[in-house]
Amino acid sequence: MRKIITTSLVLLTVGGLAMGCQGVGKSDYHHEASFEAKLIEEFEINNESWDIEFKRSDSSNITIACDGKRQDNKSDPVTIDQEGNKIVVTQKDQGGAIAGFTFGKKGKIYISIPDQEVDTITLNNDAGDIKMKNVSALNIVFNNHSGSETIEGLSADKGEFTSKDGELKLKDSSLNELTVTSGSGDSYITGVTSPLMNIASTAGEVSVKEIEEAKRLRVETGSGDIAVSYKTPPATLKLNAASDSSDISIGLDGFKETQSTEQSVAGTIGDAAHALELVSRSGTIAVK
Structure with a gap:
């Protein structure tokens, strides 16, 4: 009984500290920086x-x-540095362990990029939500933990998206090569043109819709379902689909088993001449 009472008192104390500290030392933070794009790779x-x-x-x-x-008024939550032809933006949560008790969003970073000026955009993200619209770059590399990713109108040579738990929505985009690797997060690829697509998921659902023949x-998943649909029926295709769930449906015109x-x-x-390979250990597979 004494242990239970002690634990309760500790929790009340920590909770009181967290609530008390949320309003202490907070202030609005606004910062803007601009760089000549032709000097940045x-x-x-x-x-x-x-x-x-x-x-x-x-x-x-x-x-x-x-x-x-x-x-924390003693330091900036976001730093922006130029290292030669590279820009590095770093956002760190302030307040140590107490920061974990702060509810709601703490801030937002807006990034505007001219077309085809930057060679590589790399994002290492923990828990923030990501949006990207009509951006063009040679290489896009996103490493995400749990934030959601909503990307539309992307134009890139190579795109690599890795996520542990976060959901990925990639829409109306064009890439020469697309690689998606996911843990438990779902992946929704819609209206994307890419000659080479490789999508792997441990447990998340994978939906590839309204695509052109490539x-x-x-696509390979552990327990997630796989759904693939074409904008126009493919004219030349070699298809292999396998699932331990025994639930595979193929609805393509002209398909010969x-x-x-x-x-x-x-x-x-x-x-x-083209290949479609679908593997799911326990999920369903549907192609149309």
Whole structure:
């Protein structure tokens, strides 16, 4: 009984400290920086919890604007540095362990980038939500923990999206090569043009919709379902689908089965110049 009472008192004390500290030392934080885009080749963002919004800029400059709350007046929650031809933006939560008791969003970072000026955009994100619209770059590398990612109108040579728990929505975009790796988060790929797509998920659902026929699309999941649909029926395709769930449905015009078992289906359309490979250990597979 004494242990229970002691634990309760500790929790009340910590809770009281957290509530008491939320309003202490807080102040509005606003900061903006601008860089000549033609001098920048790489852009790196390291983010703990703030939301981030990328958008296309009509200006010749890269602009970064921060808007949020300062938890500690002794330091800035966001730092922006130029290291040669590289910009590094770093957002760190302030207040140590007490910061974990702060509810709600702490701030947002707005990033405006001109078309085809930056070679590589790298984002290392912990818990912030990410939005990107109409951005163009050679390489996009997103490493995400639990934030949601909503990306529309992206144009890139290569795109690599890795997420542990966060959801990815990629829409109406064009990439020469797309790689998606997910843990438990779902992946929704809609209206994306890419000759090479490789999507792997441990437990999340994978939906690839309204796509054009491509050289190779491979999707592999552990327990997640897989759904693939084409904008126009493919003219030349070699399809292999396998699932331990014994739930595979193929609804493509002109599809001719070459192999069909309870847990796998293989077949072709036309001269089978392109490849569609789908593997799920326990999820369903649907193609149309």
